[in-house]
Amino acid sequence: xxxxxxxxxxxxxxxxxxxxxxxxxLLALAxxxxxxxxxxxxxxDEPVTDAHRWGLWVDTSxxxxxxxxxxxxxxxxxxxxxxxxxxxxAQWIRKVDLKDETTGREVSxxxxxxxxxxPPCVDVCPTGASFRREDGIVLVDKHxxxxxxxxxxxxxxxxxxxxxxxxxxxxxxxxxxxxxVESCTLCVHRVDENRAPACVDACADAGHHALxxxxxxxxxxxxxxxxxxxxxxxxxxxxxxxxxVRYSGV
Amino acid sequence: xxxxxxxxxxxxxxxxxxxxGIAAALAILGLAAAHHMEVEGHYVTGMNNRVVWGLxxxxxxxxxxxxxxxxxxASISSVFGQSLYKxxxxxxxxLAMALLVGGLTVLVLDLGxxxxxxxxxxxxxxxxxxxxxxxxxxxFLIVVAVYLWMMFEPRMNRFTxxxxxxxxxxxxxxxxxxxxxxxxLVAREAFDSxxxxxxxxxxxxxxxxxxxxxxxMLGSRLGQAPVNHExxxxxxxxxxxFVIAVAFFVAIDHLTRLYAAGHTGVERFLLVEGGIYPWLFxxxxxxxxxxxxxxLLLTPRFAGVSQTVFASLLVLLGAFAQLYVLIIGGQxxxxxxxxxxxxxxxxxxxxxAGYAPSLPExxxxxxxxxxxxxxxxxxxxVLPFLPQGSVKQPAG
Numbered sequence: 001x002x003x004x005x006x007x008x009x010x011x012x013x014x015x016x017x018x019x020x021x022x023x024x025x026l027l028a029l030a031x032x033x034x035x036x037x038x039x040x041x042x043x044x045d046e047p048v049t050d051a052h053r054w055g056l057w058v059d060t061s062x063x064x065x066x067x068x069x070x071x072x073x074x075x076x077x078x079x080x081x082x083x084x085x086x087x088x089x090a091q092w093i094r095k096v097d098l099k100d101e102t103t104g105r106e107v108s109x110x111x112x113x114x115x116x117x118x119p120p121c122v123d124v125c126p127t128g129a130s131f132r133r134e135d136g137i138v139l140v141d142k143h144x145x146x147x148x149x150x151x152x153x154x155x156x157x158x159x160x161x162x163x164x165x166x167x168x169x170x171x172x173x174x175x176x177x178x179x180x181v182e183s184c185t186l187c188v189h190r191v192d193e194n195r196a197p198a199c200v201d202a203c204a205d206a207g208h209h210a211l212x213x214x215x216x217x218x219x220x221x222x223x224x225x226x227x228x229x230x231x232x233x234x235x236x237x238x239x240x241x242x243x244x245v246r247y248s249g250v
Numbered sequence: 251x252x253x254x255x256x257x258x259x260x261x262x263x264x265x266x267x268x269x270x271g272i273a274a275a276l277a278i279l280g281l282a283a284a285h286h287m288e289v290e291g292h293y294v295t296g297m298n299n300r301v302v303w304g305l306x307x308x309x310x311x312x313x314x315x316x317x318x319x320x321x322x323x324a325s326i327s328s329v330f331g332q333s334l335y336k337x338x339x340x341x342x343x344x345l346a347m348a349l350l351v352g353g354l355t356v357l358v359l360d361l362g363x364x365x366x367x368x369x370x371x372x373x374x375x376x377x378x379x380x381x382x383x384x385x386x387x388x389x390f391l392i393v394v395a396v397y398l399w400m401m402f403e404p405r406m407n408r409f410t411x412x413x414x415x416x417x418x419x420x421x422x423x424x425x426x427x428x429x430x431x432x433x434x435l436v437a438r439e440a441f442d443s444x445x446x447x448x449x450x451x452x453x454x455x456x457x458x459x460x461x462x463x464x465x466x467m468l469g470s471r472l473g474q475a476p477v478n479h480e481x482x483x484x485x486x487x488x489x490x491x492f493v494i495a496v497a498f499f500v501a502i503d504h505l506t507r508l509y510a511a512g513h514t515g516v517e518r519f520l521l522v523e524g525g526i527y528p529w530l531f532x533x534x535x536x537x538x539x540x541x542x543x544x545x546l547l548l549t550p551r552f553a554g555v556s557q558t559v560f561a562s563l564l565v566l567l568g569a570f571a572q573l574y575v576l577i578i579g580g581q582x583x584x585x586x587x588x589x590x591x592x593x594x595x596x597x598x599x600x601x602x603a604g605y606a607p608s609l610p611e612x613x614x615x616x617x618x619x620x621x622x623x624x625x626x627x628x629x630x631x632v633l634p635f636l637p638q639g640s641v642k643q644p645a646g
Binding site for chain 2: 083085086087088089090091094095096097098099100101102107111120122123124125126127128129144145146147148149150152153154155156157158160161162163164165166178179180181235236239250
């Protein structure tokens with residue numbers, strides 16, 4: 001069926017990147033980082049591999065208290081609209097304000113799915129609806145989630161939301177449904193198009209640059225090099241989940 | 251085994267129809283509540299994104315844990331050779347199945363997508379203790395059904411003991427699995443404990459024996475047969491010891507956390523400052539569900555039928571209090587995502603989560619009890635589950 005249809009612009013772009021990347025590689029120029037990135041911008045037909053592990057660095061020293069540009073961008077990107085019931089409304093990313101109990105130092109940061117390497121939500125899901133892509137993005141298959149909420153019991157970050165009512169105004173790239181669980185997808189639809197998650201772009205647009213997105217496996221890339229340079233930690237490090245989201249300043 | 255025990259089909263009486271009518275009404279109302287929750291969405295319940303398992307889970311876990319414990323009488327009779335309990339063996343197996351079906355029905359109807367039950371039966375993640383429980387529950391129904399068949403069919407009676415042994419082992423594993431649903435939740439301080447598995451086994455022995463006592467006394471009333479006081483006396487003592495066993499595990503669970511400095515916050519919440527939860531713990535489970543029934547059950551002066559009914563009901567009241575504190579209190583206490591910091595967010599980080607059970611949840615839970623009772627009542631009406639009259643001392 002798809003053969004009779006013209007390729008989408010995204011597919012065409014990906015094919016171009018693939019071919020261009022391969023062509024440049026053939027020229028045997030310096031096998032640098034950029035080449036590797038271009039060569040793996042795969043088409044939809046190619047499986048996701050563990051060559052990448054996508055992640056985020058949250059630099060809390062740059063995150064402004066009171067700014068919620070990342071939250072608004074996420075809500076817009078995924079069509080999350082509140083029902084005026086904060087206890088049951090979905091929140092994929094939230095701003096948390098922290099105050100050190102001893103020193104009084106204040107920190108503000110965004111909290112979302114930490115895309116763990118050993119995700120407890122995936123371990124406990126009875127049907128396998130909660131799953132981890134090879135590139136480390138933790139997702140929910142909305143077609144086989146039965147809405148048992150065991151993943152929400154297991155998540156150490158309260159990163160998941162259950163859809164408590166009928167929805168309207170959904171985005172085609174981010175399908176949602178009543179009675180199932182959802183959480184931050186790391187904007188997988190954008191990542192697959194070689195774009196950064198909406199929250200990261202919004203934070204940069206707001207002039208803060210507190211969020212850095214990238215490939216943890218790419219030692220020369222922006223994320224891995226920042227993590228090698230800065231003192232960072234994962235949340236709930238006692239659980240040894242090896243999260244893909246790292247924080248500095250907490 | 252001796253053949254001195256005979257069983258009867260219950261003859262309908264006005265009491266039977268009244269009891270069955272109440273059970274059926276509860277079951278139908280429960281279905282209506284579930285339908286309402288599914289059509290409107292879970293926002294009509296008290297559950298939210300912080301307390302994701304509410305009153306339906308308290309009822310469901312109560313019924314499932316009681317189910318495995320209800321098999322006690324049959325196990326004691328056919329596995330441990332105490333044939334005094336043989337008159338109760340069939341009703342014991344029936345109760346086990348009926349309670350489990352009631353509990354599973356509540357659990358399924360509270361799913362966000364109960365229409366996807368077939369997915370739960372066809373897609374398995376074997377790393378999930380929940381998936382294993384699906385096998386344990388359905389397997390339990392099959393194993394106990396076979397066990398009952400061995401009891402009912404004279405030609406198969408010789409296989410009663412092996413079938414009973416398999417059922418006994420299965421119910422131990424099943425309750426271990428149910429306890430592990432909570433015990434494996436490493437992220438939550440109130441759960442994350444290996445002691446939950448044996449604690450759930452003790453709970454099943456306690457809750458199941460209380461239900462068996464109540465069913466035995468209801469059965470003798472509906473069947474107009476005298477209560478077997480020898481079994482009654484034994485079950486009373488057993489129930490008292492089981493209640494004490496539960497108290498022991500609960501004490502160990504809390505003491506372990508109290509000892510660790512990092513966990514005193516959750517203990518202070520559950521035992522002192524947590525509003526409804528300390529009340530339910532000390533008064534509900536402690537006083538009404540443990541101290542008073544144990545005194546009643548171990549004092550010969552209170553050995554009458556009505557006092558035993560009262561004591562059994564108190565044990566079940568304590569059971570609900572315990573499960574409410576465990577399941578809902580355990581979720582209400584905030585997770586310590588940022589140790590050493592005071593947290594504030596739009597997602598209720600760092601604060602105790604609110605939960606007020608709603609009417610649909612309560613009705614759904616009661617519907618599960620109604621369904622279990624209805625199944626048991628229909629079964630005793632069509633098959634000889636109930637013992638006939640008093641029983642002579644069997645030869646063993």
